[in-house]
């Protein structure tokens with residue numbers, strides 16, 4: 001099966017061939033590197049930009065105004081903070097300009113911790129991004145979702161940010177990308193640039209097929225009836241793993257909702273699940289003060305206060321200035337497996 | 353001041369009336385009387401519209417005012433020379449908030465400027481949402497003016513890239529003030545428009561009034577000429593007296609011609625006045641001691657006999673009447689309604705499960 005980052009690359013190729021993508025660009029995005037995470041290797045419209053994040057977002061906007069379909073990469077979301085006001089402008093162009101101009105840009109950027117990235121390769125971005133009205137924000141946790149959401153991001157005529165969980169980029173999916181070859185090694189040989197000199201290398205792309213995942217549709221990663229867990233990104237597979245273990249150990253079953261879209265989020269799915277279980281835990285790794293998960297918690301309380309059996313809760317990253325390199329820091333800053341499992345157990349077993 | 357005997361064919365044809373009008377000169381450059389009369393009318397209309405909106409800011413018919421009194425000469429010349437149209441075959445305009453004369457020169461009726469000041473639902477630029485002078489018009493490639501200083505400088509190389517690819521002669525114009533050039537986005541524009549092998553046709557206009565709100569440029573900037581910053585990137589440029597429509601006309605013509613033919617950037621630094629201070633926040637009072645481009649131009653036109661005093665008066669009267677009628681009309685038009693608050697957030701999308709159409713409030 002393709003890894004998440006291979007899926008992104010294949011989606012971008014599909015976008016170039018079938019969806020009108022004109023420019024894939026950013027720092028080290030073009031040859032020879034093809035992106036620091038290899039997301040853009042071998043793509044025919046990929047080019048290297050100056051080291052200027054504000055210029056990257058602005059140029060994408062210019063290309064879009066003039067009829068192009070750009071996909072811009074911010075190398076790490078940790079370096080996207082200086083673009084916040086241009087992101088705001090991208091999100092408000094249509095509204096402020098009375099609908100005179102659409103803004104069909106895609107910005108993709110690796111987000112979250114889990115790669116031992118220390119202070120400036122471990123930030124999460126989704127809570128910041130959720131405060132950019134006019135944007136749509138997605139965050140796939142599997143290869144197939146990355147493929148399907150990237151295709152939707154490309155065709156959506158609004159600005160869409162694709163947050164890619166850094167820790168999951170090299171994780172293989174459990175489902176095939178439509179058109180990917182049977183053998184993982186064959187896929188690797190076809191589309192991964194060789195290590196070392198690659199000046200004469202060209203990719204051999206598989207015959208990929210369309211697979212759109214609608215923005216705003218969650219995925220039920222596990223179905224259950226005891227409690228609801230809402231997550232996305234790096235912690236999502238940990239929630240799934242904990243749900244499987246707790247089923248064995250306690251017989252408790254969980255709806256594990258992979259939100260996939262931060263905005264718009266799939267309120268219908270969350271609401272139906274909370275109504276069913278009366279127990280909800282929201283897990284993400286962004287810092288805990290003014291965290292997007294707190295917004296979801298507010299919706300849960302507004303709509304389901306009287307449906308809840310136990311206190312609804314969140315498990316989030318600590319409100320600290322950064323994530324330290326020594327793993328003692330990281331392990332104690334953002335949700336890890338043991339803490340997630342414990343929190344899930346608590347929400348499932350607390351007496352109503 | 354000098355005149356030449358070469359008369360454009362259109363005017364020579366008027367010779368039947370027995371009058372051959374001289375051209376208007378500035379240095380070695382001359383502009384036809386016909387063009388000058390056209391420019392003069394545009395400049396006056398822009399000034400009158402701005403003065404009307406200043407009044408509105410004080411009478412409560414509008415709130416904040418910011419605009420372009422003092423930049424009419426340069427901005428009218430710019431508006432008349434850009435290739436107006438929609439899409440990359442035409443010029444893109446990334447304007448700042450002092451470009452009303454450019455929009456009037458493109459053909460905007462005063463009514464649309466007044467509608468924005470009066471915050472009407474009929475305001476075609478922002479539906480009553482944005483400050484005056486914050487235009488947006490798809491049909492003319494006028495990209496939405498943003499209050500955020502200099503951000504449009506990061507976008508200009510993007511539209512210009514598409515124009516260069518298309519292969520026509522479309523140019524992207526980006527305008528800003530002198531103080532704004534301290535933002536990193538100005539440097540971004542220089543760098544991104546001169547990527548080796550990917551140079552793009554951006555005309556970077558700096559309207560230098562020597563002020564950023566209350567801070568004099570000379571107190572915070574060491575460069576003598578802003579255009580010199582282009583030199584490191586091989587961007588040619590010139591400084592022009594933006595109060596002189598003849599000099600401005602030709603500087604803009606040279607700049608646009610360079611961008612259209614070389615497909616590379618060019619920088620123009622126009623020395624302009626700021627005749628009503630920064631904005632209504634600083635009182636929007638008429639300042640003394642700065643050149644008034646309209647007064648100066650009128651003296652020239654009168655001295656050359658191109659216009660007689662009654663004709664000048666008539667131009668002003670007509671503009672006043674136009675502004676009066678525009679205001680009367682705008683005030684009869686509807687305000688935005690509470691239902692409009694979310695309108696135009698999202699374009700229709702076939703791949704969005706929650707908002708296939710416009711935004712409708714939090715996901716339900």
Ligand SMILES: Cc1ncc(C[n+]2csc(CCOP(=O)(O)OP(=O)(O)O)c2C)c(N)n1
Pocket residue numbers: 450499500501502528529530531532533559561563564565630
């Ligand atoms: C990024 C940003 N910072 C500050 C402001 C507030 N502000 C509005 S106009 C202005 C001065 C701009 O001066 P200049 O660029 O010379 O243009 P001018 O107003 O003189 O035409 C400032 C500081 C702003 N709008 N945007």
Ligand SMILES: [Mg+2]
Pocket residue numbers: 529530531559560561562563564565
């Ligand atoms: Mg200034």
